[in-house]
Amino acid sequence: MVRVVVADDSVLLREGLVRLLEEAGHEVAGGYGDAEALLAAVGELAPGLAILDIRMPPTHRDEGVRAALRLRAAHPEVGILLLSQYVEASYAQELLGAGQGAVGYLLKDRVASLTELDDAVERIAAGGTVLDPEVVAQLIGRRRDPLEALTPRERDVLQLMAEGRSNPAIGAALHIGVGAVEKNVTSIFGKLGLEESGSDHRRVLAVLAWLEGKA
Amino acid sequence: MTTITDTTTSATAPGFWRRYGALWKGAPRELLVIVALFVIAQTAVGIGWGLFSAGVGLLPVFLLGVFVIVAALYAARGIGWLNLVLIEWTGRPRIPRPVWRREAGFLGWLRSMFASPHYWLYLSYSLLPQLVLSIVSFTVAMTCLGIAVGGTLWAFWAWSLNGLERNGGLAWLIERWLGVDGRLLEGVAYTVLGLLFAFLLPFVTRGLSWAHWGLARLMLGSFRDEELERQLAGAQASRAAAVSAEDTALRRLERDIHDGPQQRLVRLQMDIASADRRIGDSPEEARALLASAAEQAREALEELRALSRGFAPPILLDRGLIAALQSAAARSAVPVEVVDGIPAGLALPPELERNAYFIASEGLVNAVKHAGATQVELRVEADAARRLLSVTVRDDGRGGAVPVPGHGLAGLEERVRGLGGELSLDSPESGPTVLAARLPW
Numbered sequence: 001m002v003r004v005v006v007a008d009d010s011v012l013l014r015e016g017l018v019r020l021l022e023e024a025g026h027e028v029a030g031g032y033g034d035a036e037a038l039l040a041a042v043g044e045l046a047p048g049l050a051i052l053d054i055r056m057p058p059t060h061r062d063e064g065v066r067a068a069l070r071l072r073a074a075h076p077e078v079g080i081l082l083l084s085q086y087v088e089a090s091y092a093q094e095l096l097g098a099g100q101g102a103v104g105y106l107l108k109d110r111v112a113s114l115t116e117l118d119d120a121v122e123r124i125a126a127g128g129t130v131l132d133p134e135v136v137a138q139l140i141g142r143r144r145d146p147l148e149a150l151t152p153r154e155r156d157v158l159q160l161m162a163e164g165r166s167n168p169a170i171g172a173a174l175h176i177g178v179g180a181v182e183k184n185v186t187s188i189f190g191k192l193g194l195e196e197s198g199s200d201h202r203r204v205l206a207v208l209a210w211l212e213g214k215a
Numbered sequence: 216m217t218t219i220t221d222t223t224t225s226a227t228a229p230g231f232w233r234r235y236g237a238l239w240k241g242a243p244r245e246l247l248v249i250v251a252l253f254v255i256a257q258t259a260v261g262i263g264w265g266l267f268s269a270g271v272g273l274l275p276v277f278l279l280g281v282f283v284i285v286a287a288l289y290a291a292r293g294i295g296w297l298n299l300v301l302i303e304w305t306g307r308p309r310i311p312r313p314v315w316r317r318e319a320g321f322l323g324w325l326r327s328m329f330a331s332p333h334y335w336l337y338l339s340y341s342l343l344p345q346l347v348l349s350i351v352s353f354t355v356a357m358t359c360l361g362i363a364v365g366g367t368l369w370a371f372w373a374w375s376l377n378g379l380e381r382n383g384g385l386a387w388l389i390e391r392w393l394g395v396d397g398r399l400l401e402g403v404a405y406t407v408l409g410l411l412f413a414f415l416l417p418f419v420t421r422g423l424s425w426a427h428w429g430l431a432r433l434m435l436g437s438f439r440d441e442e443l444e445r446q447l448a449g450a451q452a453s454r455a456a457a458v459s460a461e462d463t464a465l466r467r468l469e470r471d472i473h474d475g476p477q478q479r480l481v482r483l484q485m486d487i488a489s490a491d492r493r494i495g496d497s498p499e500e501a502r503a504l505l506a507s508a509a510e511q512a513r514e515a516l517e518e519l520r521a522l523s524r525g526f527a528p529p530i531l532l533d534r535g536l537i538a539a540l541q542s543a544a545a546r547s548a549v550p551v552e553v554v555d556g557i558p559a560g561l562a563l564p565p566e567l568e569r570n571a572y573f574i575a576s577e578g579l580v581n582a583v584k585h586a587g588a589t590q591v592e593l594r595v596e597a598d599a600a601r602r603l604l605s606v607t608v609r610d611d612g613r614g615g616a617v618p619v620p621g622h623g624l625a626g627l628e629e630r631v632r633g634l635g636g637e638l639s640l641d642s643p644e645s646g647p648t649v650l651a652a653r654l655p656w
Contacts, residue, residue: 054533061533086520086529090542109516112509141546 002125005030007038008053024118035067048125054084065091072098079124083108089138104130129164129204136162139211149191157184162207238417245305245420249356256349259294259341285328291338295435307428313437340434352423359412359419366409457633471522479515483508527569536568540593543576549583556596567656571606577627578608578650586612607651614646
C-alpha cells in the first residue's frame with residue numbers, strides 16, 4: 001500500500017483517479033486542484049507518491065512539470081508520477097535529470113486500466129522509473145541510424161528497458177525467459193557501446209542518456 | 216542532437232569586396248540597358264512628337280486628329296512599358312504599374328484615354344525628361360567606359376600614337392612645365408586614371424540605373440491611392456483565402472470527429488448499457504462487454520489525440536516557440552541547430568508563434584524529405600522595434616527547390632502572404648537551400 005497525494009484541476013478525472021487508487025488498495029491522503037496546494041500539503045502528509053497533472057491553473061501550461069521539479073528538490077524521498085493527455089520527451093528528460101529515480105511520466109489513458117496504474121504506482125514507490133511507451137518511442141525516433149544494428153527483438157527489449165521495466169517484466173511482456181532477456185540486454189549494450197550497470201534504475205538512465213545522445 | 220546557440224545580433228556582415236563584386240555582376244546588364252534606353256528615347260521622341268503634333272494639327276479635321284493623338288498615347292504607353300521592363304531587368308525594384316481603366320463604349324474609351332493622367336504622363340515622359348536623362352546617362356556611361364578601357368590598356372595602344380600628339384598631348388605639357396621626358400609619366404597617369412574609372416564604373420552604372428528607375432517611378436508608376444486600392448484588394452483576397460482555408464479545415468475536423476471518436480463513444484455507451492442489463496444473469500458476458508467498452512474509450516482517446524496533433528504541438532502553448540522548435544528538432548532524423556534570436560522577455564502573440572512554428576517545421580520536413588539534407592539550421596529572430604519576426608531554414612541538401620502549386624512550398628507562400636509577410640526561397644542546384652519568412656505583428 002502506498003500513501004498518495006493527487007493534483008488535477010479536473011474534478012472528474014481526480015475523483016476517477018482517487019477511486020481507482022483506493023480500489024487498488026492504496027491510501028489517498030489528499031486531492032488538490034492545483035500544484036501549489038499539493039506542494040503546501042506534502043510536508044505534513046509525508047506521502048510516498050505524488051501524482052500530478054501537467055496542465056493546471058493558473059496558466060494551464062507546464063505547472064505540473066515545474067511543481068515536480070520543486071517537489072524533487074524539496075522532498076527527494078517522495079516519488080513523482082506525471083500524468084498528461086499528451087507526452088513530450090523533453091519533459092521526461094527534465095524530470096529524469098532532476099535526481100535519482102522514483103519518477104514516472106504516463107499518458108492518462110494508461111492509468112485507466114487498474115493493473116497498469118497499480119503497476120506504475122508500485123514501481124515508482126519502490127524507487128523505479130516508469131516511462132510511457134510513447135515517450136520512449138519519441139526518444140528512439142531520434143537515433144534511427146545506430147539502432148539499425150539491433151534486431152527487432154533487441155529493439156523490443158530496448159523499448160521496454162527504457163520504459164523502466166525489469167528483466168522478468170520484459171520476459172513476461174515478450175513471452176520469453178529471463179535468460180533470453182539477459183542475453184538480449186548484453187547484446188544491446190555491446191552494440192550501443194554502453195556499460196552494463198546493476199540496478200534497473202541506473203540501467204534506464206544509461207539507456208535514456210544514450211537515446212538523448214549524451215552517451 | 217540539438218545545439219542551441221543564442222545570437223541576438225548577427226555577426227557576419229558581408230564585407231566591402233563582396234558587395235563590390237555584386238555591384239560588378241550587375242554592371243554589364245546596366246550598361247546594356249543604358250545604351251538601349253538611349254536608343255529607345257531617340258526613337259520615342261520622333262514617334263511621340265511626330266504623332267502628337269500631327270494629331271494636334273489635324274484636330275480641325277476633328278475625328279482624324281483625335282485618332283492620331285490616341286495613337287500617340289498608345290505608343291507612349293508601349294514605350295513606357297518597354298522602359299519599365301528594361302529598368303527592372305537590371306535588378307531594380309519592381310515599379311507598380313498604373314491602373315489602366317477603360318470605360319465601355321466608344322465615347323467611354325475616348326474619355327478614359329484623354330482623362331487618364333497616366334497616358335499624358337507617359338507621353339510627356341518620352342517627349343522630354345527621358346530624352347534628357349538618357350542622353351546624359353549614355354554620355355556619362357560611355358565616357359567612363361572609354362577612360363576605363365582606354366586608360367587601363369594604355370600600354371597596349373600607346374605605340375600607335377607615336378609622335379602624333381607631340382604638340383598638345385599630356386606628355387607635351389609635362390615636358391614643357393617640368394622639363395622632363397613626359398612619355399612615361401603620361402603613361403602612368405593614363406593607366407592610373409583608367410584603373411580609377413574602371414573601379415568607379417559599376418558605381419556609375421548603378422547610379423545611372425537608379426536615376427532611370429527614379430524618373431520611371433515618378434512618371435510611369437501608379438499613384439499612391441491606386442497602390443492602396445490594390446493592397447486593399449490583395450488583403451481582402453488573402454483574407455478570403457484564409458477564411459475559406461479555415462472553413463475547410465473546420466469542416467474536415469467536424470467530419471473527423473464525427474467519423475472517429477463520436478462513433479466510438481456511442482458504441483461505448485451501448486456496450487455499457489448491455490453490460491448493465493446482463494450483469495445480474497451473465498457476469499461473464501458483462502465482463503466481456505466492459506472490456507470492449509474500455510477498448511472503445513482507449514481508441515477514442517487515441518483518435519482525439521491524433522486530431523489535436525494536427526493543430527499545434529502542446530509544448531508550443533506550454534513553453535513557446537523556441538521550446539517547441541527544439542522539441543521538433545530533437546524529433547528530427549537529421550541534426551538540427553536551433554538558433555534563438557528572440558530577445559529575452561519578449562512575448563510574441565500566440566497566433567504568430569503558431570504560424571512561425573508551422574513554417575519552420577514545414578521547412579524542416581522539406582529539407583529532410585526532399586532535399587536529403589544532413590544538417591539543418593533553424594533560425595528565429597525577432598525585431599521588436601520593427602515588429603518583425605523572421606524564420607530562416609537553411610539546409611545543406613541538394614537544392615533546386617521550386618514552389619509547385621498545391622504543394623508544401625506554395626502552401627507556405629500562401630500562409631505567409633495571408634499574414635501580410637513575405638517568403639523568400641533561395642535554392643540553387645546542389646544547394647544550399649535557404650527558406651526565409653518575414654512576418655509582421
